[in-house]
Amino acid sequence: MRILVISDEESKYIWDHFEPKKFKDINIIISCGDLKAEYLSFLVSMINAPLFYVHGNHDTKYKSDPPEGCESIEDRIVTYNGIRILGLGGSYRYSPGEYQFSERQMSWRITKLKLRLWLSNGVDILVTHAPAYRIGDGDDLCHRGFECFIEFMNQYNPRYLLHGHQHLNYGRNQRIHHYKKTEIINAFGYHIIEI
Structure with a gap:
């Protein structure tokens, strides 16, 4: 299975x-x-494939003008061709904003999904906007990653964590990181992965 991952630009x-x-x-x-x-x-409309998305911290226009033909996977597990995918969009809270979360709020979003995660026996792909803490994130509050994503990987061992938010032209030019059994991919621009 080939997956086109996109983010930020x-x-x-x-x-x-x-x-x-x-x-x-x-x-x-x-x-x-x-x-x-x-x-x-x-x-x-141009690629014959479904498009699943999470919100970035700047995606407030999606409420009034959502992307047509696409499916939000915020706080949901979807299964496509046997691949289990969970979406947790938004960034670390750095100012007032709808798609910004404190560490505690993001952790609570994961806690509310525990039954579904248990029923689906975990997930293969975790899709986020923000990166995991200290794995490809930034030093400033705006681009800080979430510690609870580390805990998620420790507990559920997804094959992939796909994220955006940290633009590769910010000076951190590494697209791919590894953490235990999870391959972490920064989707800035576009990237193709094969499962």
Whole structure:
């Protein structure tokens, strides 16, 4: 299964110069947030694959103008072709904002999902906007990662944690990290993974 992961910056390569043959083998598109709704709608209409998304800290327009043909997986586990995917969007709280959370609030979101996580026997992919604490996050409060994502990986061992928020052009140029059994991928721009 090939997954196109996207986040934070619309790719001119994809949007302005779309070539269908380069994306014909994509099975799922996953957005880790902070992209224009029109971009997501474009992708789901041009690539024959479902698009699942979480909110980034700047995605407040999605409430009045959600991406058409796409499915929010906020606080939900969805299964596609046997792959279990959980979405937990938003960033660490650094100012007033709807998609910003304290460590405690994000931890509570995970706690409320424990029964569903148990029933589904965990997940294969955790989709977030913010990174995990000290694994590809930033030094400032705005780009700080969540410690509860570390605890999540310790307990559920997802194969992947996909996130955005920390732009690769911020000076942390490493896209892929590993933590125990989990491969952590920064989806900034776009990246393709194969399961």
